[in-house]
Amino acid sequence: MKGKFLILFALAVVSAGLLAGCASEEEEQIKAAFVYVSPIGDAGWTYSHDLGRQYIEKVYGVKTAYAENVAEGGDDERVIRQFAEQGYDVIFTTSFGFMDATITVAKDFPDTIFEHCSGYKTAENVGTYFGRMYQARYLSGIVAGAMTKTNKIGYVAAVPIPEVIRGINAFALGVKKVNPDAKIYVVWTGTWYDPAKEKDAAISLIDEGCDVIAQHQDSPAAQQAAEERGVYSIGYHSDMSKFAPNAHLTAAIWNWSVIYSYIIEQVIQRTWKSEQIWWGIDKGVVGLAQFNDAVPEDVRKMVEEEKQKYLNGEVPEQYPFVGPIYDQQGKLVKAEGKVMTDEELLSMSFFVDNVVGEIPASSE
Amino acid sequence: MRDIITPIASIAASLVVVGILLAAIGINPLEAYAVMFTSSFTSKFGLAELCVKTTPLIFTGLAVAIPLKAGLWNIGAEGQLYMGAFAASVVALYSNLPGYAMLPAMFLIAAIFGMGWAAIPAVLRAKFDLNEILSTLLLNYVAIYWVEYMVYGPMRGKEVYNFPYTDLFPDIATLPRFFGTRFHLGFFIAIIIAIAIYYLVNKTDFGFSLRVVGANPRAADYAGISRQKVIIYSMLLGGMFAGIAGMIEVSGIQLRLRPLISTGYGYAGIPVALLASGDPLLVIVSAALFGFLYVGGSVLQTTYSVPVAIVYVFQSLIVLFIIAGQSLRRRG
Numbered sequence A: 001m002k003g004k005f006l007i008l009f010a011l012a013v014v015s016a017g018l019l020a021g022c023a024s025e026e027e028e029q030i031k032a033a034f035v036y037v038s039p040i041g042d043a044g045w046t047y048s049h050d051l052g053r054q055y056i057e058k059v060y061g062v063k064t065a066y067a068e069n070v071a072e073g074g075d076d077e078r079v080i081r082q083f084a085e086q087g088y089d090v091i092f093t094t095s096f097g098f099m100d101a102t103i104t105v106a107k108d109f110p111d112t113i114f115e116h117c118s119g120y121k122t123a124e125n126v127g128t129y130f131g132r133m134y135q136a137r138y139l140s141g142i143v144a145g146a147m148t149k150t151n152k153i154g155y156v157a158a159v160p161i162p163e164v165i166r167g168i169n170a171f172a173l174g175v176k177k178v179n180p181d182a183k184i185y186v187v188w189t190g191t192w193y194d195p196a197k198e199k200d201a202a203i204s205l206i207d208e209g210c211d212v213i214a215q216h217q218d219s220p221a222a223q224q225a226a227e228e229r230g231v232y233s234i235g236y237h238s239d240m241s242k243f244a245p246n247a248h249l250t251a252a253i254w255n256w257s258v259i260y261s262y263i264i265e266q267v268i269q270r271t272w273k274s275e276q277i278w279w280g281i282d283k284g285v286v287g288l289a290q291f292n293d294a295v296p297e298d299v300r301k302m303v304e305e306e307k308q309k310y311l312n313g314e315v316p317e318q319y320p321f322v323g324p325i326y327d328q329q330g331k332l333v334k335a336e337g338k339v340m341t342d343e344e345l346l347s348m349s350f351f352v353d354n355v356v357g358e359i360p361a362s363s364e
Numbered sequence B: 001m002r003d004i005i006t007p008i009a010s011i012a013a014s015l016v017v018v019g020i021l022l023a024a025i026g027i028n029p030l031e032a033y034a035v036m037f038t039s040s041f042t043s044k045f046g047l048a049e050l051c052v053k054t055t056p057l058i059f060t061g062l063a064v065a066i067p068l069k070a071g072l073w074n075i076g077a078e079g080q081l082y083m084g085a086f087a088a089s090v091v092a093l094y095s096n097l098p099g100y101a102m103l104p105a106m107f108l109i110a111a112i113f114g115m116g117w118a119a120i121p122a123v124l125r126a127k128f129d130l131n132e133i134l135s136t137l138l139l140n141y142v143a144i145y146w147v148e149y150m151v152y153g154p155m156r157g158k159e160v161y162n163f164p165y166t167d168l169f170p171d172i173a174t175l176p177r178f179f180g181t182r183f184h185l186g187f188f189i190a191i192i193i194a195i196a197i198y199y200l201v202n203k204t205d206f207g208f209s210l211r212v213v214g215a216n217p218r219a220a221d222y223a224g225i226s227r228q229k230v231i232i233y234s235m236l237l238g239g240m241f242a243g244i245a246g247m248i249e250v251s252g253i254q255l256r257l258r259p260l261i262s263t264g265y266g267y268a269g270i271p272v273a274l275l276a277s278g279d280p281l282l283v284i285v286s287a288a289l290f291g292f293l294y295v296g297g298s299v300l301q302t303t304y305s306v307p308v309a310i311v312y313v314f315q316s317l318i319v320l321f322i323i324a325g326q327s328l329r330r331r332g
Helices: A002-026 A045-060 A076-085 A096-108 A133-147 A162-178 A195-207 A221-229 A257-268 A297-311 A342-346 B002-024 B029-041 B044-069 B077-094 B099-128 B132-152 B186-203 B205-215 B217-222 B227-254 B265-275 B280-304 B308-331
Strands: A031-035 A063-067 A090-093 A113-117 A126-131 A152-157 A183-188 A212-216 A232-237 A248-254 A276-279 A286-288 A332-334
Touching: A031 A045, A031 A076, A045 A063, A045 A232, A045 A248, A045 A257, A063 A076, A063 B280, A076 A090, A076 A096, A076 B044, A076 B280, A090 A096, A090 A257, A096 A113, A096 A126, A126 A257, A133 A162, A133 A212, A133 A232, A133 A248, A133 A286, A133 A297, A152 A162, A152 A195, A162 A183, A162 A212, A162 A297, A162 A342, A183 A195, A195 A212, A195 A221, A212 A221, A221 A232, A257 A276, B002 B029, B002 B308, B029 B044, B029 B280, B044 B077, B044 B186, B044 B205, B044 B227, B044 B265, B044 B280, B077 B099, B077 B132, B077 B227, B077 B265, B099 B132, B099 B227, B186 B205, B186 B227, B186 B280, B205 B217, B205 B227, B217 B227, B227 B265, B265 B280, B265 B308, B280 B308
Parallel strands: A031 A063, A031 A090, A090 A113, A113 A126, A126 A276, A152 A183, A152 A212, A212 A232, A232 A248
Antiparallel strands: A248 A286
16 A cells, blocks of 8 residues: 555656646746847937836846847848847847848748837738837927027937938927927937037037027937036937936937837737837837926926827827928928828928928938 | 967967956856857858858958058058949949849949049059058048948938938849858859969069068169059059959848948958968958957857947957067067
8 A cells, every 4th residue: 555655656746747847848938139239328229228128027037138239231130140040039129220131030030029120021920119209209399499598499410310300300390389489400410329429519509599409319418518508408218317417308218118018928928910019108108208397387287288189099199290291491291180191200301390400411 | 380370379369368358257258169169160051151251351351461562551441342332332223234244343343443442542652652541541431421421312212211221232233142041152252352362462473573562662673663553553452352342242241232331341351461461362261260250249249148348359359469469470
């Protein structure tokens, strides 16, 4: 009897062990890789994505890896392939220029999930995601338009691609909403990350009389310039108030963790399907940083009212790109009540009428 | 023998120092080197990518090495590469040439533009004794901004959502690829050209005068060798190789023109040429070593998620050791 019992016990232990083995195999840890176009640094585009990476690692226990400063068109395909070969379940490629490489590698790894940020090409195992940053830009424009005394607002812009131009226009439409007399003065740096150049550009705008400085760059240099000169500024990417506590009115910020969580949950539950995500302020992917004490109550209220329009569906996602919209030459681009299409937003290459400055080498 | 021993010793020394650094950030250096090695040499794609990275470095290595034989520093391979890429792209996108003529025409025009870009500092040096280091370096910026202007403006594609790229080249303007990888015809072209240049330098009169001018300009004068001619020809040859590198890069890898087509291949050509002591055949070997460093560097990133700065420190230390080793040898 005793012998039989022992054997049974041994069998039970072994089978329990086997079952445990199976179970742990089933709950295999999900691995996610991120391919970044620039170094992570302490502010900017890649930094904001890396916050999202850290978030899913912490909240979902996902194992993550990243490669930074990967050159578009040359090294991207190799780096993406290396991650795929190392068995990552999902690979996020976070720059428009990674689009073709992502699609090419995805063909060779049909069981790997690829997510490309800001592009338009998809496949069965390739989805895209992006945020409607222009909505937050628009709201930040309202703040700038209300706070300027000189009616001159500076904008330190990086590189004339549609995303940047769209941000400037949305910002300008926000300014126009509350202050039709104010103009937005754009200076191009031609670089994404060059703090010295950005600061020089901001200072030259301040010298011309601009008393609010907005920017589309990967560093807070423009904020620091505003702080030094005692004018206001609007940050971008992340809350930059620690770099300019007095000057920083608010910032148009990314919260990529919203999208990364959504995707990772699907990957974990094995329900992932290729889709084109382009979410806005209603989902919380973009938003405004906390207001500076200098922003008066009525301005905050105005911003909140406009924000609510997005949240309760009163305006289309494309808002403020709803006609009438005029370009710099005074030509009507969108007639009264007409809404610009996503396609038009993604390839935008004109300035609205209250922007002063040129889009370099634009063929129009 | 010392030609071989010095570079090997300096590479070994750099591996030791970098190994200490890797250990300091918690990475087992031997394991890291093993990962770098296996990822490049044990798979089809690893080998293909190694060749892909090596190809432009062979050309830019030659672009530096040949003028260096004549005692000239061509710091302008980067700009010559961009001009070659630009010219090749114009032909690819707008010439409507038939298939059989397309690639040869792109090749030729890239060679001519690379040469033309090098001709400016060559003539300035030969006729007015203007320092070629400065002129070649500064012309790089002109070439890079020129390409930037073109892709933001006149050459911007119709199907690129207003991003600063040209449209993709037609298939007939792209180099054939093999084995389902990015390994392309350009690699063979690079090898053949390197071998041809080896003969040019070592077996021809021109090669002889090149070496004499480089070794002892005064002796060249006595021997009746025209220094001006040698200066101009060697720079033109250098520019030609860099221009071809540009064409190979856009038609083999990028398949379109964009603002950034080279990750510093032109500058990397300088240590490539130095490590090879200017020998065209050794340029192939040292280009492969640098290609390995590039590919291995990104493997370190994907495997260990080390900051890219560490990878750059790693690569620069190796370059530093190589250059130090070369100058020690020259003294010794």
